[in-house]
Amino acid sequence: MSAPETPPPPAPRVSIEDLTKYYGQTLVLDEVYLDVHEHEVVCLIGASGSGKSTLLRCINQLVPYDYGTIRLDGVPVDDPSFGKTGLRKRIGIVFQAYNLFPHMNVLQNVTLAPRKVHGVGRAEAEDNARRLLGLLEMANFADKYPEQLSGGQQQRVAIVRALATDPDVLLLDEVTAALDPELIGGVLDVIRDLKDQGMTMAIVTHEMGFAKDVADRVCFLEDGRIIEEGLPEQLLVDPQEPQTRRFLQRIIDAGRL
Ligand SMILES: Nc1ncnc2c1ncn2[C@@H]1O[C@H](COP(=O)(O)OP(=O)(O)O)[C@@H](O)[C@H]1O
Numbered sequence: 001m002s003a004p005e006t007p008p009p010p011a012p013r014v015s016i017e018d019l020t021k022y023y024g025q026t027l028v029l030d031e032v033y034l035d036v037h038e039h040e041v042v043c044l045i046g047a048s049g050s051g052k053s054t055l056l057r058c059i060n061q062l063v064p065y066d067y068g069t070i071r072l073d074g075v076p077v078d079d080p081s082f083g084k085t086g087l088r089k090r091i092g093i094v095f096q097a098y099n100l101f102p103h104m105n106v107l108q109n110v111t112l113a114p115r116k117v118h119g120v121g122r123a124e125a126e127d128n129a130r131r132l133l134g135l136l137e138m139a140n141f142a143d144k145y146p147e148q149l150s151g152g153q154q155q156r157v158a159i160v161r162a163l164a165t166d167p168d169v170l171l172l173d174e175v176t177a178a179l180d181p182e183l184i185g186g187v188l189d190v191i192r193d194l195k196d197q198g199m200t201m202a203i204v205t206h207e208m209g210f211a212k213d214v215a216d217r218v219c220f221l222e223d224g225r226i227i228e229e230g231l232p233e234q235l236l237v238d239p240q241e242p243q244t245r246r247f248l249q250r251i252i253d254a255g256r257l
């Protein structure tokens with residue numbers, strides 16, 4: 001009797017090979033390899049300047065890189081078939097500074113890209129925006145302007161805006177770093193909910209407790225290299241590499257783990 005055929009493992013959603021980037025003479029990403037699979041949450045940790053933001057920005061082509069290949073569902077992200085707007089529809093990104101347009105209300109901020117860039121009709125874009133705002137408990141804020149919202153509320157709107165194009169992958173770059181401590185938990189809860197809904201995410205965070213909780217895998221970066229990666233309970237509790245140990249010890253000394 002022949003053994004039942006095991007299906008091949010699914011191809012990664014995002015696949016990064018040998019990614020290398022310089023800013024001038026400075027090597028910022030040094031032969032980075034990283035896969036993110038469907039529904040997977042990968043957290044990137046590391047000291048300031050280790051290349052985390054640059055890595056995320058390379059994935060959706062916000063910054064150019066020098067060597068290597070990044071693929072989305074097997075297709076290089078610089079393939080002309082995507083176009084810049086096509087790629088950014090499929091890979092959403094949210095930054096520490098939420099960058100909402102101050103002269104637009106919440107609904108306008110959220111519907112801008114779907115309407116102007118992706119040609120979605122107004123009614124459909126607004127229905128979708130209101131649905132997403134509802135999911136993130138922001139339904140009552142559709143008519144407010146950014147300055148009328150707390151930092152946590154603005155960051156929720158920025159996340160809704162990234163979700164409004166129905167991306168396949170969401171990149172989050174220290175989205176709670178600018179928030180007052182009492183507002184951080186609510187935004188982290190939103191990200192946990194997205195994970196529960198199956199969103200594929202790469203998350204840069206300094207919130208180690210959150211990383212332990214939400215990550216399927218954690219990668220530690222230093223000087224543009226992924227020094228170590230592993231399950232959160234392994235990497236964050238019993239790291240193998242001396243650099244990772246030193247980094248985590250500093251976090252522990254600062255009372256943040
Ligand atoms: N626009 C830029 N021009 C020149 N150097 C940059 C630029 N952005 C980042 N860098 C440098 O690249 C390195 C990695 O930065 P970054 O990706 O922001 O790290 P992280 O997000 O881990 O703090 C740092 O040395 C930083 O100074």
Ligand SMILES: [Mg+2]
Nearest residue numbers: 052053054174
């Ligand atoms: Mg950064």
